[in-house]
Each structure stands twice: as C-alpha cells, then as structure tokens.
Amino acid sequence: MAALVVRPSGPLEGTVTVSGAKNSVLKLLAATVLAPGRYHLHNVPEIADVAWMGDLLVAMGMTTSRPAPGQLVVDSPAELLPEAPYELVEKMRASIVVLGPLLARFGRARVSLPGGDDFGSRPIDMHLDALRSLGASIELVHGFVEARAERLRGARLGLDFPSVGATENAMMAAVLAEGTTVIDNAAREPEIVDLAAFLNRMGAVVRGAGSSTIEIDGVHELHPVEHTLIPDRIEAATYLAAVGIAGGEITIAGARPDHMDLLVHKLGQMGMRISPCPEGLWAMAPRRLSAVDVSTLPYPGLATDYMPLLVAMLAVADGVAIVTENIFSGRFRYVDELVRMGADVRTDGHHAIVRGRQWLSGAPVRAHDIRAGAAVVLAGLRAQGETTVSEAHHIDRGYERFVEKLRGLGADVDRV
Numbered sequence: 431m432a433a434l435v436v437r438p439s440g441p442l443e444g445t446v447t448v449s450g451a452k453n454s455v456l457k458l459l460a461a462t463v464l465a466p467g468r469y470h471l472h473n474v475p476e477i478a479d480v481a482w483m484g485d486l487l488v489a490m491g492m493t494t495s496r497p498a499p500g501q502l503v504v505d506s507p508a509e510l511l512p513e514a515p516y517e518l519v520e521k522m523r524a525s526i527v528v529l530g531p532l533l534a535r536f537g538r539a540r541v542s543l544p545g546g547d548d549f550g551s552r553p554i555d556m557h558l559d560a561l562r563s564l565g566a567s568i569e570l571v572h573g574f575v576e577a578r579a580e581r582l583r584g585a586r587l588g589l590d591f592p593s594v595g596a597t598e599n600a601m602m603a604a605v606l607a608e609g610t611t612v613i614d615n616a617a618r619e620p621e622i623v624d625l626a627a628f629l630n631r632m633g634a635v636v637r638g639a640g641s642s643t644i645e646i647d648g649v650h651e652l653h654p655v656e657h658t659l660i661p662d663r664i665e666a667a668t669y670l671a672a673v674g675i676a677g678g679e680i681t682i683a684g685a686r687p688d689h690m691d692l693l694v695h696k697l698g699q700m701g702m703r704i705s706p707c708p709e710g711l712w713a714m715a716p717r718r719l720s721a722v723d724v725s726t727l728p729y730p731g732l733a734t735d736y737m738p739l740l741v742a743m744l745a746v747a748d749g750v751a752i753v754t755e756n757i758f759s760g761r762f763r764y765v766d767e768l769v770r771m772g773a774d775v776r777t778d779g780h781h782a783i784v785r786g787r788q789w790l791s792g793a794p795v796r797a798h799d800i801r802a803g804a805a806v807v808l809a810g811l812r813a814q815g816e817t818t819v820s821e822a823h824h825i826d827r828g829y830e831r832f833v834e835k836l837r838g839l840g841a842d843v844d845r846v
C-alpha cells in the first residue's frame with residue numbers, strides 16, 4: 431500500500447496548476463445518463479474517484495475513454511442497465527447521484543444504499559424525499575434503493591438543509607420531468623452552477639443555480655455535449671494551505687478566486703497575502719501565521735472540506751483558535767493523527783480548540799480520507815524529522831499528481 435514520506439520544507443516557491451473539480455466531474459458523469467450519444471469533457475482530473483465513476487458508467491453499459499490528458503469521452507447508448515451495484519457505491523458514496531438521472535430517463539433505478547463513513551453517518555433522506563416529491567415511489571429492499579415513476583412531475587420542494595448531493599439529484603431528475611420544479615433552500619456551491627451549465631448546454635432549462643432557489647422547466651429530451659470543468663477550489667485551497675504552513679510565495683494557475691472568497695479573506699486575517707493574478711491566484715505567507723477562529727457552513731460559507739487543511743495550519747500558527755464543524759458531525763477523526771505529530775488540539779463535539787506550536791514532530795500517521803490525508807501531509811512540512819502518511823490511496827481519490835505538484839513547489843515529499 432502506498433505511503434507518503436514528508437520532511438520539513440519551505441519556503442515554497444513556484445507555480446502549481448490546479449486540476450478540474452472532482453466534485454463537479456462526478457456529477458457531470460452522472461448527468462451523461464440523461465441522454466444517449468457522445469460526451470466530451472475537458473479538464474478532467476486523473477484521480478481514483480473519476481476512474482470509479484467511470485467503472486459505474488461502464489457497469490451500466492456505457493463506454494469511456496481518455497483520448498488525451500485531461501480529456502474524457504463518454505458514449506452513452508440508447509439502453510442502459512439502471513443499476514448501481516453495492517461494490518461501487520460502497521467505494522464511493524457520490525455514486526448515489528445517478529439515482530435522479532436514471533429515474534428521470536428510464537422510469538426506474540436500483541441503487542445500493544451508501545453506508546456511513548469517516549465523517550459519521552451520512553443519510554440520503556433528503557435525496558429520497560426530493561424524488562418522492564417529484565412523484566417517484568421509493569422502496570428500500572435488501573440494501574438497495576428501488577425507485578420507480580412513469581414520468582416524474584415537477585413540484586415545489588424545500589430541502590431541510592442545502593445538501594449538495596440532494597440538490598444535484600433533484601436537479602438531474604427534474605430536467606426531464608413534466609412541468610416546473612422549484613428547489614427551495616438549494617445548495618449554492620460552484621459545482622452546482624457547473625452542473626446547471628452542463629444541463630442547460632444539454633438542452634435543459636435550469637434557472638437560478640448559485641442562488642437558494644433553483645427553477646427547472648422539464649423538457650422531453652436532452653442531447654450530449656462538450657464541456658470544460660471548473661477548477662477544483664479544494665485542491666487550490668490545499669496549495670494555499672501548503673504555503674501557509676511552510677511559508678513562501680507561489681502562484682496557483684487556473685484557480686478561480688471568485689469561488690474562494692471567504693477562504694481568501696480568512697487566510698488574509700491569518701497573515702497571508704493573496705490576490706488574483708492573470709494565471710489565477712498569487713499567495714505569499716510569512717514563516718508563521720496567526721491563529722483565527724474558523725467555522726464551516728454551506729457555500730458561500732467556509733467549506734467543510736477546507737477544515738482539515740485549516741486545522742493543520744492552525745496547529746503551527748501563533749495563538750489559540752476555536753474551530754467549529756457545522757456540516758459533518760464526525761469530521762474530526764484526523765485530529766488524532768495531528769496529535770500524534772505533537773499538535774495541541776482538543777475536540778469536544780463539533781468544536782475543537784487548537785493551540786499553535788512552533789514545530790510539530792514527524793511521526794507515522796494515517797490518511798483517514800481525501801482532505802484529512804492531504805492535511806497530515808501538509809502538517810509534515812512543519813514537523814521535525816520524518817512523517818510517514820500511510821493509506822495514501824485516500825489522497826489519490828481526489829488529488830491528481832499530489833506528490834509531483836508539491837515537489838514542484840520545493841516540498842520534500844516522496845511516495846514509497
């Protein structure tokens with residue numbers, strides 16, 4: 431099994447190019463279920479999650495190919511097997527977003543129920559309620575969601591919480607429904623806007639994506655398209671965190687500062703200088719940052735995916751910070767790994783108190799999930815001695831050429 435070995439590094443310097451957004455491409459691939467034909471996607475990262483979503487499309491009867499770096503072609507045939515098996519959903523819970531589009535196009539879908547994960551229990555009740563509101567009958571049978579509907583009917587649905595996945599499932603179901611659907615309290619993430627752009631290009635009529643109310647007029651059929659993905663804001667944030675921890679001056683080519691407003695503001699309060707530049711984002715960090723309190727919220731709030739990166743930064747910043755995780759109840763497990771590296775972090779429920787230290791101390795640690803894995807690697811940049819991060823396959827799920835990109839900035843990181 432792969433592990434990453436990290437040694438103290440910095441100041442970092444140079445340019446790193448950000449890849450296409452993981453959390454966008456997974457949903458666009460699900461959307462290729464909606465109409466037969468050939469789709470051409472650009473700026474697609476080579477990461478494990480994309481390969482797994484490709485496996486799911488293939489299991490349903492599609493074919494995929496990578497004609498050139500960053501490109502992905504999907505051929506969606508007229509008939510598909512509208513099923514997502516346990517083995518694939520269990521590996522990647524984002525597969526649940528095929529439920530809405532399968533149901534919309536084929537009138538039936540059978541998708542394995544995803545289990546909980548390292549963030550705690552991850553229910554999909556809002557996904558199912560949204561589809562029921564559109565007229566689907568849904569049963570849970572032997573660990574599978576079995577959904578049926580002659581033709582979905584547009585409706586007004588209010589989400590209890592602006593869930594990203596539930597908003598996406600509802601959008602992809604509503605585009606082929608009869609009549610108009612209104613989603614209240616919709617998620618507003620940039621990936622939702624990218625999905626709406628993709629669907630509209632396919633011939634759908636989606637208004638208001640990026641706001642809390644999304645309106646969709648159902649159409650009878652859609653057509654395949656060519657589309658370029660938005661950049662991955664969480665990956666861009668990871669390189670900002672790297673320079674925040676190790677110090678230095680870097681350029682993040684391809685980043686969209688307008689997708690990261692609040693994070694840029696927070697990092698500014700911590701002492702970083704960040705500004706838009708022709709390539710994307712320019713960032714400079716002093717040798718040591720100052721602590722600030724942080725708290726996650728749905729977009730445009732501070733993303734929960736930034737939190738492990740921020741906690742790693744705060745672990746070596748000057749001062750004490752209170753951090754609050756409002757999205758996933760169980761998303762502090764990686765803190766134990768940082769503590770093994772000498773970080774002074776105490777958690778209580780969804781809060782943590784982080785007392786910054788000058789230096790951490792290299793240790794063998796584990797990558798719990800994609801972002802937590804990245805965070806402990808970055809912590810290793812300010813840990814005396816050597817940090818070995820095992821289970822690095824979690825990092826490969828979401829980061830394209832992570833080691834190479836960090837090394838390109840001067841970080842001392844190897845894969846073993």
Ligand code: EPU
Nearest residue numbers: 453524552553554555556557593594595596735757758800
């Ligand atoms: N929730 C429910 N019921 C539902 C759906 C969600 O209670 O039916 C709860 C969740 O348990 C959580 C909250 O609502 O407490 C928000 O979950 P959301 O549905 O917004 O998250 P998601 O769609 O499952 C996506 C990203 C995550 C990211 C979250 C929050 C993808 C593939 N995943 O998950 O990204 O953390 O939104 O922004 O888009 C990652 O990239 O590593 C990652 C985990």
